[in-house]
Amino acid sequence: MPRVLIADPLDANGIEILTKAGLEVDNRPGLKGDDLKSALRAADAVIARSQTKITAELLEEPGKLRAIARAGVGVDTIDVPAATRKGIVVMNTPGGNTVSAAEHTIALMMSLARRVPAADAVMKKGGWDRNKFVGTEVTGKTLGVIGLGRIGREVAKRAIGLEMKVVGYDPFVTPEKAAELGIKGVTSVEAMLPLVDFLTIHVPLTNETKSLLGAAELAKMKKTARVLNVARGGIIDEQALADALAAGTIAGAGIDVFSVEPTTADNPLLKAPNIVLTPHLGASTVEAQENVALEAAHLIADFLNKGIVANA
Ligand code: MLT
Numbered sequence: 001m002p003r004v005l006i007a008d009p010l011d012a013n014g015i016e017i018l019t020k021a022g023l024e025v026d027n028r029p030g031l032k033g034d035d036l037k038s039a040l041r042a043a044d045a046v047i048a049r050s051q052t053k054i055t056a057e058l059l060e061e062p063g064k065l066r067a068i069a070r071a072g073v074g075v076d077t078i079d080v081p082a083a084t085r086k087g088i089v090v091m092n093t094p095g096g097n098t099v100s101a102a103e104h105t106i107a108l109m110m111s112l113a114r115r116v117p118a119a120d121a122v123m124k125k126g127g128w129d130r131n132k133f134v135g136t137e138v139t140g141k142t143l144g145v146i147g148l149g150r151i152g153r154e155v156a157k158r159a160i161g162l163e164m165k166v167v168g169y170d171p172f173v174t175p176e177k178a179a180e181l182g183i184k185g186v187t188s189v190e191a192m193l194p195l196v197d198f199l200t201i202h203v204p205l206t207n208e209t210k211s212l213l214g215a216a217e218l219a220k221m222k223k224t225a226r227v228l229n230v231a232r233g234g235i236i237d238e239q240a241l242a243d244a245l246a247a248g249t250i251a252g253a254g255i256d257v258f259s260v261e262p263t264t265a266d267n268p269l270l271k272a273p274n275i276v277l278t279p280h281l282g283a284s285t286v287e288a289q290e291n292v293a294l295e296a297a298h299l300i301a302d303f304l305n306k307g308i309v310a311n312a
Pocket of ligand 1: 097280283284
């Protein structure tokens with residue numbers, strides 16, 4: 001019976017699909033080091049989210065491992081060239097998290113605009129300060145969206161519903177297509193920066209997008225602008241953002257993803273002012289977790305039982 005390792009927590013419905021497909025499930029999320037290595041070697045396939053990084057070192061002697069499915073968007077937590085060298089197929093579930101990631105982006109934007117977490121923290125300490133927490137409306141404000149893929153478009157749709165103006169940048173989306181979506185297309189990130197009141201990023205982390213927003217880019221934005229990242233840590237330079245928040249050259253930030261996860265005490269964003277932080281919760285809804293678990297389980301069952309490769 002082929003064995004599937006579950007390396008990060010997976011919704012029970014996904015486990016059921018695997019079992020019903022006649023696969024043995026080794027459900028041990030959170031394994032590390034040698035334990036993870038030997039569990040991988042003993043498995044025919046593995047399903048992981050973001051926490052478990054499938055590195056070249058882990059894949060050096062992969063045993064009978066033939067497939068990796070990421071219950072999430074993209075494959076940036078997996079060393080794909082190393083897997084390919086060993087003949088291991090890498091698949092992902094690009095659609096299941098879209099709505100949840102978009103809704104979390106809007107949640108962070110509204111939290112920032114109305115200072116909800118800060119006001120909540122003061123009240124829970126016995127305080128009552130209505131003057132300190134004067135916020136800003138989002139209606140009529142401009143949201144910049146970098147990356148008009150699935151999630152970027154859903155964020156834009158929701159922002160338009162909130163009566164915001166949306167400008168978007170995506171090298172693969174023409175201004176005509178953007179206009180069809182109600183978005184004003186711009187030809188570069190630089191052109192967008194001075195225009196926006198809120199900026200959100202929805203691109204994968206690659207060599208090109210690493211530190212896409214650094215000190216020079218943040219300096220081009222309005223002092224009243226607020227920045228959101230529910231995509232991947234490292235796309236915004238964390239030290240540059242912390243410095244800009246401390247200097248008041250950026251008004252606020254809502255950040256869900258970090259260059260090192262879980263965050264360590266030396267992450268400069270933990271002590272920055274006017275920032276709302278969440279621990280990589282973009283995809284953490286009941287609905288998204290069920291979607292990606294079902295999708296990943298079907299991918300693996302189809303691969304192991306029928307040799308079908310999809311979303312590779
Ligand atoms: C994703 O890539 O879809 C998410 O970041 C996955 C996760 O929450 O682990």
